[in-house]
Amino acid sequence: MIGFEAALDILSNDTRREILRRLVREPHYGWQLASQLDVSQQAVVKHLNVLEGAGFVNSEKVASEKGGPPKRIYSVKQSFSLRMDLGPDLFRTKHSQLPRGGPLNISNVHGLPDTAIQIATHIGGRRRLAISEAAECITHIQEMLDRLDEQRNALVALHQHVMKRVSRSVEGEFEDYQERSIVHTMLEDPRRPFDLDAMAVAMAPRGLSMEGVEWNFDQLMSGIIPRIGMMDSETFLPVTNNTPLPWWLVQR
Template structure:
């Protein structure tokens, strides 16, 4: 399967996106794609070879309608979702593999009316056009609601980051300090890999220890100023980052 960078590089090409748009509907021959997209069959074959190489499409032999030898026909098999969020104090780029399984298995991950849709279509190999349009409309409505909620959460996340960034700019003097804090804020629920961070900045052992001490001191000072309480602890104390950032895990 293509990694995120490779997938983005492939999908930036308009012709390849046009090919995939048609292949998700039904399998196509290269000549069909060339005629529909308006490029040469040779160019289509180059794009298909690239898409096949990263697992986006697969080819199979299909009998010719005109009685000739079997020809290659292409279809999409891989199911992924790529998400990009970009704005001031906001950059998230991720690739997710969509869950496998039939409607009944997927219903365990769903909520609301779409659970009933999954139960209705479970075990059925064919669905009429009218009924299918009705179910797809219900699912599209549910997706739109989720997207609207996600957009609001992303916007709230961005606004909080902007306010925190103002504090970081005023309270942390060096670029290394600010960069370290921003890296921690990117994944506050995960362990911060300081060794990797120090290696990227080419920091020696002494500079690394000094940086950790400076950031810890400023974060604890912020906590004390906010709470109006004096905080005393040994210099060697290892606070989890949710504590150092003043976040209540409960």
């Protein structure tokens, strides 16, 4: 699966989104897409090559019914979710692969609501659904997604309130811009294991040697960690020697 930035760049094109919108309904030939989108076949082929190169779609050659040369037909290959949250104190992106497996496996593994489990049970093992059945299932699924979206939006808004308040603390506690950048990087995902090396490389100024990066970063961290510690010195966690810990549970 390609990264978020590459996926966003590919999907920023209107024609490519329209191509995907039609391909999820059924496989299409290039000439069909060109006709439906009122775009030249040459342009459609270029867009399809981009989508196929990124793994969004795949193609196969199908023999012509009239005995002519085989023609290439396209269908969607990847299944993923692309999300972005933006606010005055928040910027989050996520590119995640959708779960694989049949309906029953998905419902059992991922703890779906009872209504979703009933739908999974109803369609599991069936190769076809009547249009009326599918419409009813999709209606229920869309209603559940709408409720989840409302809850997610509320959580994102709450996340933004937390970031707004902690940003004031960061600004008041750290005068140095680099120190503030490091703290904000840590706060982007407090669950992330404590990896100073990766953080140092990611934030290194251009042209600075690795030795310079390590020295500069160590100097910064030596002044940051004691000022953001939130762990009681009498608190103990039973872990193995190689257990990764989030940065706010690490003592130096």
